[in-house]
Amino acid sequence: MIVGERKPFDEITGMLNGYKKVLILGCGTCVSVCMAGGAKEVAVLASQLRMDSGIQEKGVEIGEETIQRQCDREYIEPIVEMAKTYDVVLSMACGAGVQLLSDMLVPTPVLPALNTSFIGICEEEGVWAERCRGCGDCMLGITGGICPVARCAKTLFNGPCGGSVNGICEVSKDTPCAWQLVYDRLKALGKLESLEEIQPIRDWGPSSSGIPRGVYREDMAGVAVESEGSSK
Numbered sequence: 001m002i003v004g005e006r007k008p009f010d011e012i013t014g015m016l017n018g019y020k021k022v023l024i025l026g027c028g029t030c031v032s033v034c035m036a037g038g039a040k041e042v043a044v045l046a047s048q049l050r051m052d053s054g055i056q057e058k059g060v061e062i063g064e065e066t067i068q069r070q071c072d073r074e075y076i077e078p079i080v081e082m083a084k085t086y087d088v089v090l091s092m093a094c095g096a097g098v099q100l101l102s103d104m105l106v107p108t109p110v111l112p113a114l115n116t117s118f119i120g121i122c123e124e125e126g127v128w129a130e131r132c133r134g135c136g137d138c139m140l141g142i143t144g145g146i147c148p149v150a151r152c153a154k155t156l157f158n159g160p161c162g163g164s165v166n167g168i169c170e171v172s173k174d175t176p177c178a179w180q181l182v183y184d185r186l187k188a189l190g191k192l193e194s195l196e197e198i199q200p201i202r203d204w205g206p207s208s209s210g211i212p213r214g215v216y217r218e219d220m221a222g223v224a225v226e227s228e229g230s231s232k
Protein backbone atom coordinates (compact mmCIF):
# COMPACT_ATOMS: atom_id res chain seq x y z
CA MET A 1 0.00 0.00 0.00
CA ILE A 2 0.95 3.65 -0.22
CA VAL A 3 1.89 4.90 3.22
CA GLY A 4 1.44 8.51 4.25
CA GLU A 5 1.51 10.70 7.33
CA ARG A 6 -0.61 13.67 8.20
CA LYS A 7 1.10 17.03 7.89
CA PRO A 8 1.67 19.03 11.09
CA PHE A 9 -1.48 20.89 12.18
CA ASP A 10 0.19 24.31 11.91
CA GLU A 11 1.13 23.61 8.29
CA ILE A 12 -2.47 22.64 7.52
CA THR A 13 -3.95 25.73 9.17
CA GLY A 14 -1.35 27.86 7.37
CA MET A 15 -2.47 26.46 3.99
CA LEU A 16 -6.13 27.03 4.85
CA ASN A 17 -5.64 30.62 5.97
CA GLY A 18 -8.33 32.85 4.46
CA TYR A 19 -10.70 30.08 3.31
CA LYS A 20 -14.16 30.16 4.91
CA LYS A 21 -15.69 26.90 3.66
CA VAL A 22 -13.43 23.85 3.76
CA LEU A 23 -14.19 20.28 2.68
CA ILE A 24 -11.96 17.60 4.19
CA LEU A 25 -11.96 14.64 1.82
CA GLY A 26 -10.67 11.26 2.97
CA CYS A 27 -9.66 8.26 0.88
CA GLY A 28 -10.93 4.81 1.80
CA THR A 29 -8.05 2.73 0.47
CA CYS A 30 -4.29 2.83 1.27
CA VAL A 31 -4.31 5.85 3.57
CA SER A 32 -7.25 4.41 5.50
CA VAL A 33 -5.32 1.21 6.09
CA CYS A 34 -2.26 3.14 7.30
CA MET A 35 -4.55 5.29 9.45
CA ALA A 36 -3.52 8.60 7.94
CA GLY A 37 -6.40 9.71 5.72
CA GLY A 38 -9.53 7.58 6.13
CA ALA A 39 -12.93 8.49 7.58
CA LYS A 40 -11.67 8.40 11.19
CA GLU A 41 -8.77 10.70 10.43
CA VAL A 42 -11.10 13.04 8.54
CA ALA A 43 -13.31 13.24 11.65
CA VAL A 44 -10.34 13.95 13.92
CA LEU A 45 -8.93 16.66 11.66
CA ALA A 46 -12.40 18.20 11.21
CA SER A 47 -12.82 18.43 15.01
CA GLN A 48 -9.41 20.01 15.41
CA LEU A 49 -10.09 22.55 12.69
CA ARG A 50 -13.51 23.41 14.15
CA MET A 51 -11.94 23.95 17.56
CA ASP A 52 -9.22 26.09 16.04
CA SER A 53 -11.79 28.09 14.12
CA GLY A 54 -13.85 28.61 17.31
CA ILE A 55 -10.89 29.61 19.47
CA GLN A 56 -9.48 31.98 16.85
CA GLU A 57 -12.97 33.24 15.85
CA LYS A 58 -12.28 32.46 12.20
CA GLY A 59 -15.86 31.45 11.38
CA VAL A 60 -14.79 28.60 9.13
CA GLU A 61 -17.35 26.01 7.99
CA ILE A 62 -15.91 22.50 7.81
CA GLY A 63 -17.43 19.68 5.74
CA GLU A 64 -16.41 16.01 5.89
CA GLU A 65 -16.56 13.28 3.27
CA THR A 66 -14.63 10.11 2.44
CA ILE A 67 -14.69 8.33 -0.91
CA GLN A 68 -13.40 4.88 -1.73
CA ARG A 69 -10.44 6.06 -3.83
CA GLN A 70 -9.17 9.47 -4.84
CA CYS A 71 -6.89 8.01 -7.53
CA ASP A 72 -9.84 6.77 -9.58
CA ARG A 73 -12.14 9.03 -11.63
CA GLU A 74 -15.24 6.93 -11.12
CA TYR A 75 -15.17 7.49 -7.36
CA ILE A 76 -14.56 11.23 -7.68
CA GLU A 77 -17.23 11.97 -10.28
CA PRO A 78 -20.22 11.61 -7.88
CA ILE A 79 -18.82 14.24 -5.48
CA VAL A 80 -17.54 16.82 -7.99
CA GLU A 81 -20.53 19.18 -7.83
CA MET A 82 -20.78 18.93 -4.04
CA ALA A 83 -17.03 19.57 -3.63
CA LYS A 84 -17.21 22.64 -5.84
CA THR A 85 -19.60 24.31 -3.39
CA TYR A 86 -16.62 24.68 -1.03
CA ASP A 87 -13.88 27.33 -1.18
CA VAL A 88 -11.19 24.70 -0.90
CA VAL A 89 -10.80 20.92 -0.61
CA LEU A 90 -8.28 19.50 1.83
CA SER A 91 -7.43 16.05 0.50
CA MET A 92 -6.28 13.33 2.88
CA ALA A 93 -5.21 11.06 -0.01
CA CYS A 94 -1.74 10.30 -1.34
CA GLY A 95 -0.15 12.63 -3.87
CA ALA A 96 -1.74 10.75 -6.78
CA GLY A 97 -5.19 11.25 -5.30
CA VAL A 98 -4.57 14.94 -4.63
CA GLN A 99 -3.49 15.47 -8.24
CA LEU A 100 -6.43 13.68 -9.86
CA LEU A 101 -8.85 15.46 -7.55
CA SER A 102 -7.16 18.74 -8.39
CA ASP A 103 -7.57 18.05 -12.14
CA MET A 104 -11.26 17.25 -11.70
CA LEU A 105 -12.25 20.10 -9.39
CA VAL A 106 -10.84 23.12 -11.27
CA PRO A 107 -11.40 25.97 -10.38
CA THR A 108 -11.76 24.78 -6.76
CA PRO A 109 -8.30 24.51 -5.17
CA VAL A 110 -7.21 21.18 -3.65
CA LEU A 111 -4.59 21.11 -0.89
CA PRO A 112 -2.68 18.11 0.53
CA ALA A 113 -3.21 17.21 4.18
CA LEU A 114 -0.73 14.31 4.03
CA ASN A 115 2.88 13.76 3.18
CA THR A 116 3.05 10.68 0.95
CA SER A 117 5.88 8.54 2.26
CA PHE A 118 6.41 5.26 0.40
CA ILE A 119 5.06 1.93 -0.86
CA GLY A 120 5.24 -0.36 2.11
CA ILE A 121 3.73 -2.74 4.60
CA CYS A 122 2.50 -2.66 8.17
CA GLU A 123 5.09 -4.53 10.22
CA GLU A 124 3.19 -4.26 13.49
CA GLU A 125 0.64 -1.93 15.01
CA GLY A 126 1.83 1.62 14.39
CA VAL A 127 4.92 0.60 12.42
CA TRP A 128 5.10 0.81 8.61
CA ALA A 129 8.15 -0.01 6.53
CA GLU A 130 9.18 0.74 2.96
CA ARG A 131 9.29 -2.27 0.67
CA CYS A 132 9.22 -1.04 -2.94
CA ARG A 133 10.33 2.03 -4.87
CA GLY A 134 8.46 1.19 -8.05
CA CYS A 135 11.73 0.79 -9.97
CA GLY A 136 9.95 -0.62 -13.04
CA ASP A 137 12.17 -3.71 -13.35
CA CYS A 138 11.46 -5.98 -10.40
CA MET A 139 14.25 -8.31 -9.32
CA LEU A 140 12.54 -9.98 -6.37
CA GLY A 141 12.65 -13.28 -8.27
CA ILE A 142 16.45 -13.27 -8.02
CA THR A 143 16.75 -12.02 -4.44
CA GLY A 144 14.29 -14.36 -2.75
CA GLY A 145 11.64 -11.66 -2.33
CA ILE A 146 13.84 -9.06 -0.58
CA CYS A 147 14.14 -5.76 -2.44
CA PRO A 148 17.67 -4.34 -2.64
CA VAL A 149 16.38 -1.11 -4.18
CA ALA A 150 14.15 -0.22 -1.24
CA ARG A 151 15.92 -2.07 1.56
CA CYS A 152 19.66 -1.69 0.92
CA ALA A 153 20.84 1.81 1.86
CA LYS A 154 23.26 1.73 -1.10
CA THR A 155 20.92 -0.03 -3.54
CA LEU A 156 23.48 -2.73 -4.24
CA PHE A 157 22.67 -5.54 -6.67
CA ASN A 158 25.56 -7.93 -6.25
CA GLY A 159 25.87 -8.67 -2.59
CA PRO A 160 26.67 -6.64 0.51
CA CYS A 161 28.99 -3.65 0.74
CA GLY A 162 31.11 -5.28 3.43
CA GLY A 163 30.06 -2.87 6.16
CA SER A 164 27.35 -4.91 7.83
CA VAL A 165 28.02 -6.25 11.31
CA ASN A 166 26.05 -9.17 12.72
CA GLY A 167 23.45 -8.73 10.01
CA ILE A 168 22.88 -5.03 10.69
CA CYS A 169 23.34 -2.33 8.05
CA GLU A 170 26.33 -0.07 8.60
CA VAL A 171 24.19 2.96 7.72
CA SER A 172 21.68 2.42 10.55
CA LYS A 173 21.95 0.23 13.61
CA ASP A 174 18.16 -0.21 13.59
CA THR A 175 18.05 -1.65 10.08
CA PRO A 176 18.91 -5.19 9.02
CA CYS A 177 21.36 -5.52 6.14
CA ALA A 178 19.22 -6.23 3.10
CA TRP A 179 21.85 -8.55 1.70
CA GLN A 180 21.98 -10.53 4.94
CA LEU A 181 18.20 -10.92 4.54
CA VAL A 182 18.67 -11.97 0.91
CA TYR A 183 21.29 -14.55 1.92
CA ASP A 184 19.14 -15.95 4.75
CA ARG A 185 16.08 -16.16 2.47
CA LEU A 186 17.89 -17.81 -0.43
CA LYS A 187 19.43 -20.29 2.00
CA ALA A 188 15.98 -21.11 3.39
CA LEU A 189 14.70 -21.55 -0.17
CA GLY A 190 17.65 -23.78 -1.11
CA LYS A 191 18.64 -21.31 -3.83
CA LEU A 192 21.97 -19.90 -2.63
CA GLU A 193 23.43 -20.54 -6.09
CA SER A 194 21.46 -17.45 -7.25
CA LEU A 195 24.10 -15.33 -5.51
CA GLU A 196 26.77 -16.61 -7.89
CA GLU A 197 25.05 -15.01 -10.86
CA ILE A 198 26.50 -11.53 -11.45
CA GLN A 199 23.78 -8.99 -12.10
CA PRO A 200 24.57 -6.71 -15.04
CA ILE A 201 24.74 -2.93 -14.81
CA ARG A 202 21.22 -1.80 -14.18
CA ASP A 203 19.17 0.01 -16.79
CA TRP A 204 17.41 2.70 -14.76
CA GLY A 205 15.34 3.73 -17.78
CA PRO A 206 12.09 2.24 -16.39
CA SER A 207 12.69 3.85 -12.97
CA SER A 208 11.31 7.12 -11.63
CA SER A 209 14.49 9.09 -12.35
CA GLY A 210 13.41 10.25 -15.83
CA ILE A 211 10.20 11.52 -17.37
CA PRO A 212 6.86 10.67 -15.71
CA ARG A 213 6.07 7.03 -16.38
CA GLY A 214 2.90 5.43 -17.64
CA VAL A 215 1.59 1.94 -18.28
CA TYR A 216 -0.27 1.33 -21.53
CA ARG A 217 -2.17 -1.97 -21.69
CA GLU A 218 -3.04 -2.49 -25.34
CA ASP A 219 -5.37 -5.39 -24.50
CA MET A 220 -7.39 -3.28 -22.03
CA ALA A 221 -7.32 -0.10 -24.13
CA GLY A 222 -8.77 -2.17 -26.97
CA VAL A 223 -11.60 -3.39 -24.75
CA ALA A 224 -12.39 0.19 -23.69
CA VAL A 225 -12.53 1.38 -27.32
CA GLU A 226 -14.72 -1.57 -28.32
CA SER A 227 -17.20 -1.05 -25.49
CA GLU A 228 -17.33 2.70 -26.25
CA GLY A 229 -18.09 1.85 -29.87
CA SER A 230 -20.74 -0.72 -29.02
CA SER A 231 -22.61 1.67 -26.73
CA LYS A 232 -23.10 4.16 -29.54
Ligand code: SF4
Pocket (backbone or CB within 6 Å): 131, 132, 133, 134, 135, 136, 137, 138, 139, 140, 147, 148, 149, 150
Ligand atom coordinates in the same frame (compact mmCIF):
# COMPACT_ATOMS: atom_id res chain seq x y z
S1 SF4 B 1 12.95 -4.51 -7.33
FE1 SF4 B 1 11.88 -2.62 -7.98
S2 SF4 B 1 9.73 -3.22 -8.40
FE2 SF4 B 1 10.72 -4.92 -7.25
S3 SF4 B 1 10.18 -4.50 -5.09
FE3 SF4 B 1 12.18 -3.51 -5.50
S4 SF4 B 1 11.73 -1.41 -6.12
FE4 SF4 B 1 9.83 -2.59 -6.23
Ligand code: SF4
Pocket (backbone or CB within 6 Å): 151, 152, 153, 154, 155, 156, 159, 160, 161, 162, 163, 164, 168, 169, 170, 171, 176, 177, 178, 179, 180
Ligand atom coordinates in the same frame (compact mmCIF):
# COMPACT_ATOMS: atom_id res chain seq x y z
S1 SF4 C 1 25.27 -2.99 5.15
FE1 SF4 C 1 23.91 -4.20 3.81
S2 SF4 C 1 22.00 -2.99 3.62
FE2 SF4 C 1 23.57 -1.64 4.47
S3 SF4 C 1 24.38 -0.61 2.71
FE3 SF4 C 1 25.72 -2.38 3.08
S4 SF4 C 1 24.86 -4.04 1.82
FE4 SF4 C 1 23.30 -2.41 1.90
